[in-house]
Amino acid sequence: RKDSARYAKMPPGPTPLPLIGNILKVNGRTPHESLVKMSKTYGPVMTVKFGSQPVVVLVGLDAVHEALVQQADVFAGRANIPLFMKVTDGTGIGMTNGECWKQLRRFSMATLKDFGVGKRSIEDCIREEAKYLVKEFQKYEGSPCDPMYFLSTAVCNVICSVVCGERFEYQDENFIELMSVINTIIYQMSTPLAQLYNVFPNILRFLPGPQHIVLQKIKEYQKMVAAIVEKHMDTVTAGSPRDFIDVYIMKMKQESNNPGTNFTYENLHGTVSNLLMGGTETTSTTLRYGLLILIKYPHIQGKIQHEIDTVIGRERNPAYEDRKKMHYTEAVIHEIQRFIDLAPVNLMHATTKDTIFRGYTIPSGTAVIPLLHSCLFDSKHWETPYSFNPNHFLDENGCFKMNPAFLPFSAGKRVCLGEGLARMELFLFFTILLQNLSFRSIVKLAEINLSPDESSFVKLPRPYNFLVYPR
Ligand code: HEM
Numbered sequence: 001r002k003d004s005a006r007y008a009k010m011p012p013g014p015t016p017l018p019l020i021g022n023i024l025k026v027n028g029r030t031p032h033e034s035l036v037k038m039s040k041t042y043g044p045v046m047t048v049k050f051g052s053q054p055v056v057v058l059v060g061l062d063a064v065h066e067a068l069v070q071q072a073d074v075f076a077g078r079a080n081i082p083l084f085m086k087v088t089d090g091t092g093i094g095m096t097n098g099e100c101w102k103q104l105r106r107f108s109m110a111t112l113k114d115f116g117v118g119k120r121s122i123e124d125c126i127r128e129e130a131k132y133l134v135k136e137f138q139k140y141e142g143s144p145c146d147p148m149y150f151l152s153t154a155v156c157n158v159i160c161s162v163v164c165g166e167r168f169e170y171q172d173e174n175f176i177e178l179m180s181v182i183n184t185i186i187y188q189m190s191t192p193l194a195q196l197y198n199v200f201p202n203i204l205r206f207l208p209g210p211q212h213i214v215l216q217k218i219k220e221y222q223k224m225v226a227a228i229v230e231k232h233m234d235t236v237t238a239g240s241p242r243d244f245i246d247v248y249i250m251k252m253k254q255e256s257n258n259p260g261t262n263f264t265y266e267n268l269h270g271t272v273s274n275l276l277m278g279g280t281e282t283t284s285t286t287l288r289y290g291l292l293i294l295i296k297y298p299h300i301q302g303k304i305q306h307e308i309d310t311v312i313g314r315e316r317n318p319a320y321e322d323r324k325k326m327h328y329t330e331a332v333i334h335e336i337q338r339f340i341d342l343a344p345v346n347l348m349h350a351t352t353k354d355t356i357f358r359g360y361t362i363p364s365g366t367a368v369i370p371l372l373h374s375c376l377f378d379s380k381h382w383e384t385p386y387s388f389n390p391n392h393f394l395d396e397n398g399c400f401k402m403n404p405a406f407l408p409f410s411a412g413k414r415v416c417l418g419e420g421l422a423r424m425e426l427f428l429f430f431t432i433l434l435q436n437l438s439f440r441s442i443v444k445l446a447e448i449n450l451s452p453d454e455s456s457f458v459k460l461p462r463p464y465n466f467l468v469y470p471r
Contacts, residue, residue: 035048035059036374045058076349127318133151138470154429161243163275164228164243184214188217190458195456195457238250249268294332312431334400334406344371349370388450
């Protein structure tokens with residue numbers, strides 16, 4: 001069939017201009033808001049052209065759920081996102097498709113579990129990191145502290161201990177460099193320019209401008225990941241794997257006679273790269289944004305501390321199991337994730353075959369944005385979507401209640417692979433920090449601006465300092 005016929009019954013959308021499509025209608029700083037606005041005219045399933053690429057945008061929980069969950073296989077593909085492709089050269093769990101992605105995902109989930117993710121041993125590891133974090137913050141008693149670096153370090157150490165088999169000292173120069181590179185890449189990827197790069201990579205690659213910072217940092221990151229992998233290749237011992245990378249290397253050796261294997265060196269590099277980047281910036285940004293919210297609303301911080309004192313006390317270490325009795329704390333953590341809306345436009349998906357969706361025909365390989373922002377702020381599901389309100393997750397008896405529109409990790413077959421780990425980290429880091437310390441603002445509470453600094457890919461809070469007090 002001719003291409004024009006395949007695209008004839010696509011969902012409606014604004015009329016595109018030649019070459020640039022509809023990008024003038026999409027605000028580079030807040031693309032998620034432009035898309036929600038557009039859907040008021042074109043409906044919850046629409047086609048928006050990013051340059052010459054048609055993208056089906058799903059707005060609101062019903063459309064997102066119908067696609068990602070009810071037609072799970074069809075919507076489980078990953079689209080080509082130029083900057084992300086650059087990070088891993090299109091390899092690894094996050095960016096591959098089909099059988100290769102299925103095998104890498106299954107292997108990664110099983111291996112993470114074997115190294116304690118979702119179990120007691122990772123809990124111990126998170127608790128240990130949280131203790132270091134408390135110690136570092138205690139050094140700042142009475143003077144302003146920017147928590148960003150410390151939070152990234154603690155979170156990065158958790159994923160590193162599973163993937164690379166070691167944690168790093170906070171002062172380790174290579175480690176500081178690794179985090180700084182990850183941080184710069186995510187920051188640059190969240191700027192409007194990065195979105196423009198993703199639409200016109202072939203033009204922007206040849207023009208001078210700040211897009212080259214991110215391209216340079218990506219190269220540095222690739223070298224760092226390669227050094228970690230190489231060190232493992234040199235030191236791995238058959239039969240006694242130390243970590244995720246060792247298990248992968250053994251699998252790679254086992255499959256060395258299979259020319260069609262997906263367990264290649266490139267996919268090892270790509271998967272390690274996905275796990276370190278995916279496992280660090282998301283969770284540490286949630287903690288950093290969350291603490292900013294808790295210093296703006298000291299009464300909410302106080303209520304969490306009261307619940308910690310009642311359920312856990314001041315002596316015993318918090319356990320993940322405690323969350324079942326800590327309804328208010330759970331509600332606040334969920335509300336932090338909803339309100340900060342970390343990945344408003346999600347990672348772009350693609351259809352894996354031709355499909356009919358709500359009467360429209362969507363060809364195989366079409367890019368799809370399941371707009372997470374539109375679920376987390378869907379007024380059909382949240383009483384006061386634009387204000388921070390822990391009651392969104394509490395019933396009339398003050399018990400925690402889930403909400404189906406809570407999709408910060410997305411849904412369906414591509415759902416965040418680190419969801420379980422991230423939830424455990426958020427609960428334990430918040431409770432251990434607040435069991436030992438109180439955090440207060442340096443500026444007047446009314447001056448704390450909770451709106452994001454950048455938000456085109458990840459919503460990042462404005463930089464801030466806080467004051468730390470012992471409890
Ligand atoms: C608060 C923390 C986190 C948030 C909000 C988050 C969010 C997301 C989102 C929205 C996606 C895209 C899902 C989709 O394509 O539909 C994703 C994918 C992914 N995340 Fe996370 N994530 C978090 C933590 C983590 C952690 C700790 C890890 C490491 C274990 C991780 C590893 C990944 C990987 C590997 C993917 C790609 C999955 C695939 O394509 O099959 N994430 N995450």
